[in-house]
Amino acid sequence: MEGLRQLARSSFIGQTFSPPDSDFELINIVTFPSSPTSNTLLRMERDELERAIDNSNPSGGGADATLQLVNVRRQDNETLLCSPNMFLHIFKIFGLEPYILYMIRSNCYGFHQFPANKSSVEDSSYSFFLGTVLYSLIWSFNPKTRATRAILMPRRSNGLKNGEAAFRDFRVILQTYQDHIRSPCLPAFVACIHIIHFVDEYIAVELQDIRQMEINTGHGPWNNPLVSKAGFEPTKLTSWSGQVGAWLVNLANQLRHEDIAASLTAFILSRQKHTWCQDIQASHLARHDESMETFLSVIPVLQNQVANGKSYVNYLQERARSQSTVV
Numbered sequence: 001m002e003g004l005r006q007l008a009r010s011s012f013i014g015q016t017f018s019p020p021d022s023d024f025e026l027i028n029i030v031t032f033p034s035s036p037t038s039n040t041l042l043r044m045e046r047d048e049l050e051r052a053i054d055n056s057n058p059s060g061g062g063a064d065a066t067l068q069l070v071n072v073r074r075q076d077n078e079t080l081l082c083s084p085n086m087f088l089h090i091f092k093i094f095g096l097e098p099y100i101l102y103m104i105r106s107n108c109y110g111f112h113q114f115p116a117n118k119s120s121v122e123d124s125s126y127s128f129f130l131g132t133v134l135y136s137l138i139w140s141f142n143p144k145t146r147a148t149r150a151i152l153m154p155r156r157s158n159g160l161k162n163g164e165a166a167f168r169d170f171r172v173i174l175q176t177y178q179d180h181i182r183s184p185c186l187p188a189f190v191a192c193i194h195i196i197h198f199v200d201e202y203i204a205v206e207l208q209d210i211r212q213m214e215i216n217t218g219h220g221p222w223n224n225p226l227v228s229k230a231g232f233e234p235t236k237l238t239s240w241s242g243q244v245g246a247w248l249v250n251l252a253n254q255l256r257h258e259d260i261a262a263s264l265t266a267f268i269l270s271r272q273k274h275t276w277c278q279d280i281q282a283s284h285l286a287r288h289d290e291s292m293e294t295f296l297s298v299i300p301v302l303q304n305q306v307a308n309g310k311s312y313v314n315y316l317q318e319r320a321r322s323q324s325t326v327v
Contacts, residue, residue, distance in 0.1 A: 001099070008102035015105045018075070019083040024049045025071035027171065029178050030063045037178050041171070046086055053093050064287060065146035067181040068094075069174075071167050074136075074153045078107055094149035095140045097127035104136060104153070109256070111188070111263045115275065116143075124279075125149075126184060130191055132260060133158045133253060134166045134198060137191055141184030143279035146288075150187055159250060160202060170194055180291035182284065185268050189295050192264035196305050199254045199261075203312055206247055210319050213240065219326045220319060240327045247320045251313050258310045265299050265306070268292075 024044055031037040044052065053068065070090055073081040080087060091101070097114040109131040116126045125140035125147075139150035152170065154163035161169075173190045180186050214220030217232075217240070280288055 004102075005098040008099045008105075012101040012105050015084070015101075016077070016079040017084050017087065018079050018081050019086075020046075022046070025167070026052055027067070027069040027071075027174070028052075029067040029174075029181055031065050031179060031181055032063050037181075039175060039178050046083075050086075050089065053090060064284065065148070065182040067148040067150070067178075067186070069139075069150040069152055072151055072153050073163055074155055076156045080153065090151060094151065095125040095127075095142065096138055096149075096151075097129075097140075100127060100129050100138050103129050103131065104138070107131065107136075110260055111267060113267065116279075126275075128184065128188065130188070130260075130264075132191070132195060132257060134194065135163070135170070137187060139184070139187045144281070146182055146280070146284060148181055148184060148186065158198075159253075160198070160205065166194075169197070177294070180294055182288045183291040183295070185292065185295055188264045188267055189298075192261050192268075192302055195257050195261045195264075196302060196309065199257055199309050199313075200305070202250065202254055203309065203316065206251060206316055206320075209243070210247065210316060210323065213243065213323050214319070216240070217323060217326050220322060237327055241324070244320055244324045244327060248317065248324070251317045251320065254313050255310060258306050258313065261302070261306050265303050268295050268299060 022045055024046070026042045026044060026049060028040045028042065029037060042048075042052070049070065053070070072087065072090075075081065099114065102108075103112065108129070112129040114127040114129075116124050124144065125142040127140045128138065130137040133155065135152055135154040137150065137152050139148055141148050152167060154166040154170075156163050158166060170190060173193050174186075177186060177190060180189075210220075
């Protein structure tokens with residue numbers, strides 16, 4: 001694995017950054033045995049963020065578990081709005097697997113997990129990577145301190161909304177399940193719900209657009225019998241052709257994200273194989289399992305949404321291809 005890590009560090013030199021470092025957002029969540037979970041959102045400059053993450057106590061001062069998430073904005077050309085030194089500092093403090101640097105640099109998609117590197121005491125965290133059109137999300141989990149440390153890198157735009165909206169929507173879901181930070185599955189669970197909601201929203205938009213095209217051309221279940229099929233202006237046909245091409249690409253992308261959501265549900269379901277459970281202290285394992293039970297109770301609903309979402313996307317693809325043929 002060390003060879004891959006060296007290659008990852010070398011390739012990350014090509015990652016583009018755009019300083020200065022300013023207006024970072026940091027989510028701090030702390031859960032206690034007998035008091036409500038604390039959740040704060042802080043906006044800070046570079047120096048403030050460094051102090052916040054450097055001086056944070058992984059044990060949370062008697063807390064059951066803690067979660068820190070730093071929001072690092074990203075341009076559509078994958079440029080990170082952060083200096084390389086600052087990003088690598090956060091990356092190291094959070095104990096993330098170095099090979100993830102390659103995945104960030106290469107704009108990888110999908111879900112990946114890495115075992116803990118137990119060759120050293122300070123690097124005993126499990127690491128995870130998730131790449132989507134919404135954002136890249138990386139996080140680590142230390143089973144001994146129950147500390148989750150994450151970096152969210154939302155894209156400036158994703159086809160529906162901007163990066164600020166993606167961060168806001170992610171945070172809303174995270175707040176809903178904030179009492180379950182004892183498990184490293186929480187970020188995956190939150191992202192899974194977010195992806196499913198994103199795809200459903202995209203389907204609703206594409207459906208309306210395809211219906212309108214069917215009315216315009218006079219072909220399809222929403223055809224307009226008053227439309228003349230004798231012909232259309234070439235400029236209009238060119239515009240329609242471009243629209244249909246964009247739909248087909250977007251719908252294929254939604255299928256890919258349904259597959260990513262399915263991989264996240266499969267990861268959560270495979271709790272029997274989660275080796276970090278062996279490293280959690282017995283006194284905290286019961287609370288971890290309670291959180292896992294909460295996730296597992298929702299998984300069948302999410303799986304059903306994924307299956308139906310894929311079916312709907314396939315259906316819209318057929319309608320889009322039909323309009324492509326007509327045009």
